[in-house]
Amino acid sequence: MEEKESYIRQSSLRSHSRLSFFTDGDPRWKHQLPANPGCLDYVLFPFRSFMAWLRLLADNYSPKFLVMLLLGEHLLKGFVGGGGGGGMLVSEKVMYRGRASLQTQQAYFSVTGLAWALKPLFSIITDGSAMFGYRRAPWIVITAALSTGAILMLLMLPLPPIALCIAFLIIKVNISCTDIILEGQWTEKLAAAPEYAPDLMSFVYMGMSLCSIFGVLVAGPGLDKFGENILWVCIPIPAMCALGALCGLTTEKRAEEPCGLQTECIYKYRHFFLCGVMAAVCVLGTAALNLLPVLGQELQFVLSMLLATLMCVSYMWLLPASIWKPCLYLFISNVLSLDYSSVTYSFYLDDAQGMQRQKCPDFCPHFQAWFFVTVIQIIDAGFALLGSWLFKRTMSGWTYRRVMGVSQVLVMVASASDAIQFSRVNKLLGIPDEVFLMGKSATISTCFMMNFMPMMILISQVCPEGVETLTFALMAGITNFGSAVSGLVSAHLMQYMGLENTDAMESWNFDNAWILALMGSFLPAISLCLLPFAIPDKRMTDPIRETAESEQTELLKGKAMDSA
Template sequence: MRSSSPKFHRLVQHRELEEGDENGRPPQLISLARVDLDDGGTPSASFPPQSEPVGLHSTSKQIECDSGRELLDPKEAISCSETQVAASDGESRGRKYPGVVVSWMGQRVSWIVMLNRELNVSFVFGIMVIYGFGQGVGGALNKVVVDYYWKDVQLAQPSSVQLYRGMTTIPWEVKPLWGLMTDILPIGGYYRRPYFVITGLLSAVATLVLVMGGQLWVPFAVGMLMVLAACAAMSDATIDAEVATKSREKPSLAADVQSLCAISLSVGSLLGYSVSGLAVDKLGSQGALGLMLIPAVLLLVLGFVLHEERVVQKWHNTQLSKQLWIVTEELWITLKHPKVWRPTLYMYLALAVSPDISEGKFFWYTDVQSGPGFAKEFVGAIYATGSVGTLLAVYIYHKRLKKVSFRKLLFWIQFLVAVFGMLDFILVTRLNRQLGIPDHYFVIGDEGLTQAINRLKWMPLLILAAKLCPPGIEGTFFSLLMSVDNVDPDEDILEPRQREEAIQLVETQVQKENGLASSV
């Protein structure tokens, strides 16, 4: 690690020079290198620093000085650079706004390139596949298309749908089991790759059965959806193990890794929600399920391209039992630490005490008689707005909040959660109409703000969880921490009643309004 004591630097010309043209123009200096004099004169960083995206401002920051003279005075070099920057800025004043957009896009591309260089290309691709297409696109389709499948094909009621939803979350509740398998059970010498192949194949089969099976027997349809959920949970646990490993090996990039995960999820969700309503309208409630084949195929591809060292080792029952005991002991030792169990308890309580009436709101959204009767395309647009809010929250956290202390950040975010949690109450009691806010605008704003705040609440917890994972049991430990949002013993019993009560409240209020309107 480099010393934090002050260092003296000098700027020297970099040896990368443009070649002179045929008219005799002398070569020009492209960049400067900073040399730490107390490190033996070895270039340690470029000027500008490497933390800034390389090549984004090469035109505006090109330094044209005397190529035959060494710049020993840093002030002289900086002055020369500033002169060139000012000249270039004057030339580009007429195209300011396009330049800002190009610069912003270039920064994002340079950030991705940096992650590919530091973390491995296949790892970044895996995050985009699992979070972007698996949880993003697949999760959006599961939220919208599957709800329409239950409503239009199976003709189920909201309380029944919530019961089925609760059953399909069982694979997520046992997510630590999938993480344990990826940690101690290699297949063909690999701990990660085979599980992506297996989940991709099973997902494809289950999707085809749902699409081509017509009106399936309800328990069988629930079983196929549970298979899809199990595949999603297993692939998520597998990539989470890789995320935890990279975060532990390079803690300085832990926040960047979680930002990449969240951005991939947000962009994928935005894409999925944008096409889900249109897909239901054009392909039908059952045919639209076929879009879930896209994440399944990409999982298969990931299983073959992910970089992983093969382990040549023969497993026996005694060795497996010993490994299980070691993993259990390490988990217990880690969980007993206050820095682990306190954030975990907060994560559980923050989710357990927050009621969710999203399923009831979906049926209310699409109810023409008692609800606003939103079109299918607009229902997808509502959830797409939530993805935009999530994406904005990730950007704010990455740029402004990732250096703020967790305690201070979580306090204010939890305060905002409590305040904006009242938006659902305003919506179901129709107070927004009394305030002059149409349902369309209020629902869009509600979804965007709620999802943004929820993502801000999760970002520091995800980073902390990834850094705390002990080596060797990354998948098990990270899955255990992340599964607390599914372990709610009263969820499947209480939430259907809460949703029904919310719907009944809305229906009663609408009937009162209709009665008053007719009397007038």
């Protein structure tokens, strides 16, 4: 057995192929047709090639870990969470209807979205402490147990809106925590076998995308027929992830200290850990402020903005300039891209009880969930792939500054189509709502992915060696926090635009929704002024990690001198 494992490792190190189907490594890693193939050989060729690809991944990254990725990334994050914005949890968008105003709904959507901004906290906990000899697996089990309880509460108890928000927050915390843990694990594994990194990333994200599509295929018709009871389908998945972690599928090594803090690691990267703590305080504080009914809406908003400012200042003080500058740009850009999803769902989607037809019989499109959730999100996924291809085809040789500027303008122009449909101009032009929405979704998804790809490349490139996972979590955390703050700003604006639309109102008003959409489309133009300051003017193919690492060294020296 040891000889076989040694041969596999040596073969993988000798191979320099980026596509495993054509690798020169272990013959089991590729499938070839026999000398005289029959019809069955041709029919089974795709399946056998796929199995050979899985053997390559299993030999280099452990079959146990692949199963854990299937459970945690494909089923939990993909099917349940929709990759972070859909899947079965799209039911959250309709469960508040009739129980809270649109302003309150938007605030609660932002609070549950803060689970993704807590990634720095999860990274600190898992990297800086151990429990029963393991740093990561116990937290998958703990959050999975809490998530299962939250789903059961949603299904079995008549919860008020604030309790609904807390339950969905717990479910998303489970997904976010499991996601950052598995990201940390595969980062370590890719360092040991980097030549097959594209294969592993393809396995993760292709599987996640397919499961996300399957999730909306189930969620759309399920919401029409069963309402919120469709969430029963999600019950086994967190439990399966917990069972996988208990069975050792994360493949993590036992920590040297069975319990307690990993003090050496914390001290070595103390400014990154402190930044993560400050980020967690700001995120948790924002969540608490918007869940406490005792505070007035104006005071909640002001305090939330102060915490957002504190988070930005913490990044600027504690992190190297090559990291905090892009973080600041991504945060401001996301805040200015107003999130008004509560208005969107209330305007487009009718529920099983037909509440939209009662409150707004003539103005709204009255889409059913099978169309608005399933069909539209499948279009989003398909054209996101087109956006990825167009980015690679046309922009991969550009500088970060150029590609992020051009793609941001494309997103702004495409997003303005929301204002056209909210104002019903498309009806005046004779364009049916269904046709316009499909075209609008396809255009926005394509442009958004062209804007998203360079951001992810930049984040991965500036992470200093030795603290990649925490740095990635910090950058992703402030980006997601910006999206949540954007929702809070939108909720505040809804109050002044008459877009509250509660169940007690005889009719719903969307007269000013187009103004909110137009603001969300063109306010990000302000962030373009920061491009020369915040984004490096280097090609995406040029290395920039050395700059971040040298700045990290200087930062450590400076902090040491200050403490002396």
